[in-house]
Amino acid sequence: MTEVGKNSVGIVQTKTMRVVEPEQPLGLQCGKTLAPVDVAYETYGELNEAGDNAILICHALSGNAHVAGVNNPDDQKPGWWDVMVGPGKEIDTNKYFVICSNFLGGCSGTTGPSSINPSTHKPYGLDFPIITIADMVKVQKILLDRLGIKGLLAVIGGSVGGMQVLQWAIEYPDFVKAAIPIATTMHLGAQSIAFDAVGRNAILADPNFAGGQYTNEKGPDRGLAIARMIGHITYLSEQGMREKFGRQLRNADSYSYDINSEFAVETYLDYQGQSFVERFDSNSYLYLTKAADYFDLGKDYGSLKDAFARTKCRFLIISFASDWLFTPAQSREMVNALVANDKDVSYCDIKSPYGHDAFLLEPEILGSFISGFLDATHQPPENKDYKNKKVQGNKLIHDFRQAHRIRVDYDVIESLIEPNSTVLDIGCGDGELLANLIADKNITGKGIELEQDLVLTCVNRGLPIIQHNVEYGLENYADKSYDYVILSQTVQTVKNTERVFTELLRVGRKVIVSFPNFAHWRCRAQLFFGGNAPVTKQLPFEWHNSPNIHCLSLKDFERFCKRLAVKVEKKIPLIKTRLSPVRFAPNLFAEQVIYVTSKE
16 A cells, blocks of 8 residues: 655546547548547646646656546555655645646547547547647647646646647647646657667567557567667666676576576566556557657757747756757757747756656656746746745755845946846856846846756746856857846857957957956965965866866957957946946956957
8 A cells, every 4th residue: 555645646536528420520640530539647736816827747668647646545656757846845735736737649538549439339549649748738728728727827738748848839839828738749860769669669569469459368468568678778778777787697696598588677677567568559650750850840840949949838858868769959040040049048967877867766866957947937027036936955945034145246237227128147057146227227138057956046046047068159149139248257268259258249248258357466476475376265276177268358358349340338346345447457456357349
């Protein structure tokens, strides 16, 4: 018996609703129609009076509507995302009304190949029409309409569920406020299609497949088990498999010298295959993998950029560094298309050894991103307090004692920004400067940051933030698309300074640069008298652990600007603790400097 804890949604009922009647069949993307259509679904929490707290969770290929809690006290396992959904959890059912439905073509209560064909009074089998991700989303929309849902705060899903999230954002832009696609892609690559094809062929080649009209007593179990094994390998990473299994033998200390499974990884895959057969339908596997193969936003809408041009919602896109099925590069391609459309998008590539399955196995860090993004999206604009939000221990807290700003250059930079302007902050850190500018100057601000923890802080502040290395360029940002681009205390850490600075000048009408002055008298004194690389409060690093790879002075930067034909509009040399600029011999006495530059 499964123990239902205080943070569980408890015992929940999977409900079924007929959403398509025989007299009004559903038109499918393949050109055929389908009727009737029943949908299995579960809900958690309550819809609030305003109707603005509904969240749709889209499950992956082998999932179902049972996200959280248990269906009866004897259940051995709770729902597939129970760790994430429930009272006080990251998707908090005390705040949100959560819906999840088994998608079209599934085998857990929604109409699919194992359903009865009204024309033959037998299971559809291979007579079931080919379906697509768009068809699945269309059926979900009909269900929500029947439930009286007028709009969604967010749509969330991983893998094939993430494909549905993208389809939702594109096809129903006025219905969705936020989209959180996780470990997903805008289309499968040739390698992923190949794995799907091998899995389908394993099922089709099973002698018990019987043209799709098999029975529960004698179905293509071996073929389905092999398909699951193949699929499951793609869900893991080489590092994860090496650390979990290595070359360990399961039940012996030496080789058995036969062809039976004996390595731990072999018996693990045997188990995964067998347990999958017990809960899944082979025909559904054929149809669902084919639907994933057909998913191609660029083909369907002309280009990926054109597809995302239709969207109006906020995006939080999450990938995992070790996922080689739906790679971080595929997520970045989606992010780039959204950036090219100037959409509100945040992105992070989470470090994890678990491969594609990380969206189910990294609840703490993934949950921190999701909960912060949901809170920021749900909070009314008039109640947002960007300045006094920060993350501590992966929890969002308000700390009004942080009124004193530590960095003097932030105050000066803020004074240089015109109200209601657009700002891109490169290396934005925890987002403090952007938060101040939004609160004080009503700017429209976006950030770029490389460190995962700082990206999380920005997401929890409600800031659009993209994890990106500016060394790779900003080619998806249009010319002069921002009034100001800020590079604060970062230029000395950039490898290809000329390339990066040229890109910033292309993207921004004005570029504000601040950096520590390595020609300050204390640095000179330490080097001259001590013969050591300088260490100061402004430059607190030893030579071996410093992120600073360029030791530049005010004169160095000005010569650099002259060579690139860059106009220096303002120069503000500063002592760290004083707002007023240094007037006398700034190259000697300024600890840091702020430049406002431009290039038409």
